[in-house]
Amino acid sequence: MPRLYVDNVVRMWTAYGDVASPARDHVHFKNPKRDRIVLTDPRDDVEDLISGRGVLTLEDSFGTSKARDRDGMLIKRMPIMDRPPGPIAVTTPTGTTVCAVKDAGELGDAERVIVDGFPQRANQPWRPGVALPSHRLDVPGWTVWLRLR
Numbered sequence: 001m002p003r004l005y006v007d008n009v010v011r012m013w014t015a016y017g018d019v020a021s022p023a024r025d026h027v028h029f030k031n032p033k034r035d036r037i038v039l040t041d042p043r044d045d046v047e048d049l050i051s052g053r054g055v056l057t058l059e060d061s062f063g064t065s066k067a068r069d070r071d072g073m074l075i076k077r078m079p080i081m082d083r084p085p086g087p088i089a090v091t092t093p094t095g096t097t098v099c100a101v102k103d104a105g106e107l108g109d110a111e112r113v114i115v116d117g118f119p120q121r122a123n124q125p126w127r128p129g130v131a132l133p134s135h136r137l138d139v140p141g142w143t144v145w146l147r148l149r
Contacts, residue, residue: 005061006040013038015139033130034122039065057122101144104134110146 010027014020019030025041026049036057037049042064050058050073058067059076067075092098101107111132115123123131136142 006038009038009059009061010040012142015142016136095149097148098145099148101137101146104129104137106146107132107134107137107144110144113146 010020013027013029013036021028021030022040025039025043027038027040028049029036029038034055034057035053036059037046038059039046039062042062043060044064044066046058046060046065046067050056050067053073056073057076058065058073060067065075067073099106101110108128111128111130112126114120115126115131120131132144137144
């Protein structure tokens, strides 16, 4: 299951327009604010990937890296849901609406939930447009969902 997530996240960062440098077991995305290395295969030793780099996020969905957060670097071990394929029952509590984000205001609401709720320490305190810039609303196939009361 991590392979599906990794393939999806690589497509997502590529769609965002970050410059990708694929390698055997990782992809390095260059971004003006924060570089990102996404491990595409399990790997415990990542020192050669992270040493000497400035502000960096290392995304390790396999949980194999021995690296730990340190100044300017953040290790993300993204949770992955594993369930059998098939339909699911959709339930929405009374008085609640779930909608696709359509504008910068709604995107800011969703961004705040993500930054403060999960939390994303690198993006705290929350500042609108830092974690989810509004131009990303124009990325084909990319959707952010927001629960409204």
